Amino acid sequence: KAGVTQTPRYLIKTRGQQVTLSCSPISGHRSVSWYQQTPGQGLQFLFEYFSETQRNKGNFPGRFSGRQFSNSRSEMNVSTLELGDSALYLCASSLGSSYYEQYFGPGTRLTVT
């Protein structure tokens, strides 16, 4: 079974621009969570989607948003990019509902200049 995939793998953007990242979960998984990883703050939870609904959201500004499609693929968007948004963005998929185990994708490395 194929693992979690993310596109693109690397991205360079300029301050003030917006960016959209994509995540395809493991086949059959219906929950997708997004995390931001930085050297200073570590791994931080952004939000979680299940059956196209956001069930939970971490402590990030409204510039960070996401959505999930009927095939469980998910996208996250960051608007008005700031230098501090430079990070590795990881998505993780889970079967969903009451299943806990989360499996991570390879991440998208975003650099904001």
Next chain:
Amino acid sequence: GENVEQHPSTLSVQEGDSAVIKCTYSDSASNYFPWYKQELGKRPQLIIDIRSNVGEKKDQRIAVTLNKTAKHFSLHITETQPEDSAVYFCAASSGGGADGLTFGKGTHLIIQP
């Protein structure tokens, strides 16, 4: 919200010796505690997890223990090998999939030959 503290930040052990990484959590509602291994430039990989109704779980050379009363859990790696060198993250969650994982800051495990 949940807060997870992880110690030590760096751990160096001789090959063949044991390594122990400790985490504490603050939210008594947390009921799921996974451990992830992240090698340089790679995605976090789920290596073992434990739920609050279990005190200990083993998988070959890896074991995790949980003390709910003290709100701490530990990762034990026996007979360490060079391929165990990586950053290890503990995490906690209180929701079945809906709640995001709250991560510790990570432990850089170095296996000395």
